[in-house]
Amino acid sequence: MTIQDTIVALATPSGSGAIGVIRVSGSKAIDFCNPIFFSRSRKSLLEQTSHTVQLGLIKDGDRVIDEALVTVFKGQRSYTAEPSVEISCHGSYFILNEVIQLLVQKGCRVANAGEFTMRAFLNGKMDLSQAEAVADLIASDNAASHQMAMQQMRGGFSNQLKELRQELLDFASLIELELDFSEEDVEFANREQFQNLILKIQKTLQYLIDSFAVGNVLKKGIPVAIVGEPNVGKSTLLNAFLNEERAIVSDIAGTTRDSIEDEISINGIGFRFIDTAGIRVTDDKIEGLGIKKTFEKIEQSQIVLRLIDSPSLFNEDSKTPTLESLKTEIDKLKSEFSHKPILVIANKLDGLTGDQKEVLQLEFDDIHFISAKQKQGIGDLKEKLTSLVDTGALQSQDAIVTNARHYASLQAALKEINEVQEGLNQGLTTDLLAIDLRQALYHFGEITGEVTNDELLGNIFANFCIGK
Template sequence: MNRNETIIALATASGAGAIAVIRISGARAITIGSALFKSVSGKNLANQKTHTIHLGHIVDGEKILDQVLVSLFKGPNSYTGENVLEISCHGSPFIQQEIIQLFLRNGCRMAEAGEFTLQAFLNGKMDLSQAEAVADLIASDNAANHQIAMQQMRGGFSNEIQKLRQELLNFASLIELELDFAEEDVEFADRTQFKTLVNKIQEVLKRLINSFAIGNVIKNGIPVAIVGEPNVGKSTLLNALLNEERAIVSDIAGTTRDSIEDEINIGGIGFRFIDTAGIRETQDVVESIGIKKTFEKIAQSQVVILLVDGATLQKEALLGDRLKLIASEAEKIRNKQPGKPFILLVNKADVLTENQEKEIKNVLTDSQFISAKTGMGIEALQSQLLEFVNTGALRNNETIVTNSRHYDSLIRALEAIEKVQAGMDEELPSDLMAIDVKETLYHLGEITGEVTNDELLGNIFANFCIGK
């Protein structure tokens, strides 16, 4: 990126619409815009106050391209910290490209992915973790993702890291000072206070690291595997949860040969439901591959739903024996995935008698009755799924880590500060402790961008959309 260049890009989604917004940022943005914009009031754009909006026309010589509104932001009081123009034009793709091409011919160049936000970072308008939160905010597709991205973009995570880093930096300076007076054998850094700070940093880092477990599943959707014998209604349940005909429903056993995935928003949390192939003994090569994948999906999921066919149980002559087999299968799945939330559902329960329900409950004590076809019990199932998600941190607006880069840096920072702790316990000399303190500062600085390089910035901003 050449910071002397003026960049331009379409800031709204491509394609036709009522309006489109074209963003221009750079030292010459207002100068170039003034030459190509003719205000209806006859005012020169360059002489207007910042944060004002102007009605006029974009002109190419004598040719009028469109009537537009131009929003004017003078640096450093803008999103990027540079001079910024945002042109609201009519949403015709032809008009959009005509305006962009005109500005390209007059000194602008096309912006790269995320380059406006990169300008903002380089100009100190936001730190690196806040810049990454911009991309997360754009990609947020449920209330939880939105809340986490907003909290991070407003600096909640950054402030916590920067405060720790500054306190540690102050002690690091005192330790470095001790090294300059090594022959006098003096201590400028109070070891008791330093030990208290090291313990505090470890506690905060562990809390943030632990938050990644919930943050990661919230960001990517919580995978829920729906398993059971063929033709018990797994696809019907998936359709009921999604409220659409997503999966094929058939009376023929083995219809689902592969896993089908789709996501639904329940209470602001994304759940990714996986309809798997029915588990049974089969000679069909294709179906057996699907069954193998079922067990792989169970291992990958956060929640397992075992579905039992109530209609089959209703016709069962020896119901007790059949229930014992189901209980045994449920136990096998639980043992393979210990600690993983498990739900046992009896589907097609609308055909069961009251006595049959009691007999089922006596053996399958934790089972729930639903009818995927009629919708009975679906709402209760959704509520139970929400209970498996630890939303306490969300409700309390605590910092939740969702970014794997941040998680990796936090892990490395914790390892380094634990070395500092060990060095203090062993009463190591200051010069040896200073090495681990610097390493801790380095990894904390990686998160907010005090420590960075071109390769890191390239990787981060390459994932942004053009125009942001």
């Protein structure tokens, strides 16, 4: 792979459709496309003004392949910052493949995954974190993940890091200068100002590191475990959330023996609901494995919905737990997982009397009443779920970290900055301070792409789709 090649790829999903767009980029993009395109205006693509569209025929010799619209981007005024052409054909797999093969015959090379965006990065159109946000934007499937990707693509926290890195680089230059005059015992870098900068960087890095906990789950979907005894209505609740028959519903206890997961968007936020196996004492080995997995899913979830069969609590013949034992079990659950919300959901509301409802309200703080079967109270429960999500950073347009690579680099940078601060406090020599500063600058550069290598770029852009 070389950046000097002119590359071609289908930019729209493969398969039949109304329209398919073929993207060509490279120094000879217009030269290679010009011989196969015959415009209605008889104007050559070489003569066409940048950012304009022409209608014409795509031909292989005398054979007409398709009628298409061709858009030309000249000079550096394109996505990749190099001459580009976009051909909008009819979306037949045969037509699109014929046009791509024709361009390959003219001298193009088929693009690798993410190669257009990689060229945009290498040509200075965006930094590395912005390039990675392009993939996140394409993969976004709800308003929250879309907004985070857009924030990052427009600069996000990379602009903050660039400013801090430049300030740190300025001080690092002065520190390095002091090394050249070490025998004269001079001090170019004001230590008080340097301390203030270090404190500022520490605060920013810590905020960004902390934001990853929210950003990562928002990006992937917030995991919500639905937990309870067999036949309390867990699968029915999952189906009510999804508004489809996703999970099997049966009166036979122990029907769900493994976790079932599905994701929906509520008020623009992705939630990943997990219908777990019913919790009870059982001799069935398979069901027992499912119950063990239930507790693993509780650990992995961000929110737990503890569903109860509310009418059965007032039925003396019921095999389900008594009100007292249930309260003890839920208190234990809240104590064991005190770091996450445990919502008590009283199902089968339609089978409760007014007095029984009051008893449950007295026993459990902030209990939510629903009828999963009748879909009563589901809207209020959805509102409660969204209220538990800390989206303050999104609402205020603050920077938020969603990328694990960025998270690791931020942690490494903070570690080195802490070393610099400790060195300043202990009055370390200039040469030792300079070592920690170089390392901190290195980790800053890893995020935005000032520091990179071919292996890193290959790993990042290999996850992109072809044509982007």
